Amino acid sequence: MSINGALRSEAGSGDQGTTQIANEVIAVISGLAATEVRGVADMSGGVVGGIAERLGKKNLSKGVKVDVSPDDQQCSVDVAIIAEYGYRIPEVAGEIQDSVKRAIEGMTGLEVTAVNVNVLGIAFRTDEREDDVKERVR
């Protein structure tokens, strides 16, 4: 019944059976919702994720940790992102929280108790960096 031990969460049960949603699905939904927010340069998946990515495996759930409550009705999500330079991080984080919450609640019906945003780094666009160097040369 369970896919991989603690990998499922129940989204609804009716007379015709139960619906179960794997944590991985919630993670992918969160990942996609978060990357679509302006000001998010990338998700941060750590060293292991970075290596997997280099091998050509696009990991949509990178940088997302999902916790589902024991009664399978609520979940909380931790997302780790790299912010883009020039955006206000609190605003970006707030938008991520809203959009992740909306996406999960809309698509799975689970109640989202918390979306924790971890900003682990900041990315400067490369063309900007070149401008910088030129500025300093002048």
Add this chain to the structure above:
Amino acid sequence: MAVVDRVVLRIYSALVLLGLLWAVLFVSGTSEVVYAASTTAAVEATWTYVAVVAILSFRYLFLRLVPRSIHSFVKDTEVGEIRISHETVRELAHRAARQVKGVERLSARVDEAPEGLMVSLRVRVLPHVDVTAMSDQLQRAVIGSIRDATSLAVLAVHVQVAGLAPETSQR
């Protein structure tokens, strides 16, 4: 850190491959290899090799098991927490400071004191620069940049002028 890990992992892979190759040649009885392995230098080399590979193996085995606590500035909201890592703030400060005229080289550090966030800058300045004015500019640039990007209040920006760039380095 991640960059270092990536490089080390690559070296590690190369080492293991080299060892395997050597072992295969030895087992298959290639005469040069068997002869070379019998010298004392080879014994030393083998132990060094084993030690290096063992250390690297341990490093990668326990890399993920040790929960790396990432220091962050935490902000509570109704929909969860926003944590901005010290590294992010450091990068912001570094970038803001780098754009100030007269800075040749610099390193930034971020600390969280009970009263607030503190930034320490160590700079090497270009010659013929008014250090006081530049420091003032640095402080303002860093505080402004961090406030704009993260809305965190900066308690203090310490500027340490570590030295002068040599006259020859033309910018």
